[in-house]
Amino acid sequence: MTISFAGRVAIVTGAGGGLGRAYALELARRGAKVVVNDLGGARDGSGTSDAALRVVEEILAAGGEAIADGGSVTEFEQMQAMVAHTREKWGGVHVLINNAGILRDKSFAKMDPADFELVVKVHLIGSAFATKAVWDTMREQNYGRILMTASSTGLFGNFGQANYGAAKLGLAGLTKTLYLEGAKNNIKVNTLAPVAATRMTEDILPEEAFKLFAPENVVPAALYLVSEDAPTNAIIGAGAGGYHSAWVTMNPPLVLAPEDRTVEGFAAQWGRISDRSGDFVPQSGAHQSQAILSAIEAAMKG
Known part of the structure; x- marks a missing residue:
């Protein structure tokens, strides 16, 4: 059965390129009205561009519906304004994919505290701000699908990415509370740990792997996790056509005398x-x- 997003309104943050662009294009192709959010900054978060507008043009050219938003996820008022504008234009918000992010990689010994703080602010606080901005709307609708973008760095660690890993595991933790709080209003919340060839990873992945890990290979997992029949509280890894689940587990307690x-x-x-x-x-x-x-x-x- 074809999974359709007809009649749904979706917001994708960080959608001016890479994974976010791939999500936005496929959501639109499947009938969603899409808000393409992107500040348009460089990989380290500096500067701005019209990246979101270019993706909107792609969607419109293919016969879809989309609008651009240049709000920063680190500014709650801008996320509120984005949601208000979306509701005014299309009546609601059904899907939120929190994808915006930056990198400022260094070993912890060499990392400036400001670089730690900013990465956590964009990934973790930014996702919380965007989610908070849509939360009441989704509760009123009794429908919502939210995806947090974590990382293998957050789940399993990676040298030189203490800031990124802390933020990414924080997002998995955020999911684990929001799925409980959203359940009575049919709000499902999931976590995705993607591996994709984007500007975020262009000097991390070897050239051969860069081609293999096309963003389009992550799209099936991401869109299923925000579809009507999505699970909730799942942690899914995706990349290069390989997909897996991950879990936070515990073993049976041993009681000491x-x-x-x-x-x-x-x-x-x-x-x-x-x-x-x-x-x-x-x-x-x-x-x-x-x-x-x-x-x-x-x-x-x-």
Whole structure:
């Protein structure tokens, strides 16, 4: 069955190029009215350009509907204005893809604190601002699909990207609360960790890999995660035609006897405490304490 976005209004941040452009084009091709948001800055976030307008022109030329927005995700008032304009023109907002981002890579030892702060502000705070700007609209509609863009750096780490990794794992954490808060209003929130050949990665990926990791190969995962029948609270990796899930897991708690609840007692049981057999995926933070209490109850029963 064809997945359609007819009648839906979508906002894609950072859509002036790369992944965002690919998402915007395919959403429009599938019937969505698209807001192409892009400040138009360089990879490090400096400067501006008319990148968003160029993507809008592509969509219009193909027979779709789109408007450009040059608001910065780091300015909440600009995100509010973008959503207000979108509602005025098209009546609502059904899809938000938080894709805007910058890079300022350096080892932590050499990183200026301002570069740490700005990367976190654009990726994490910017996504929160854009999401907050659409949240009430989606609650009123009883419909919303939101995608956060995380990264393997956030999930698994990468040398020289402490700022980026901190922001990206923060986005996965943001998803895990918003999917709970949005559930009663049919708002589904997911996390995507893409690998794509864009200006963000042009000097990171080798030339052969750069061709293989075309942004278009990430589009199927991204658009499914904001479709009507999307899951919620998923973490999906995508790149070069390969797709996978990732999870935040915990293992069953080991209850130490009162006399063993010392630093030495913990150290002696580290092998069992760090044993991944029996891993499971908690569905909320409350499951951690529930699992501990269940383990204590079982230990008391012997």
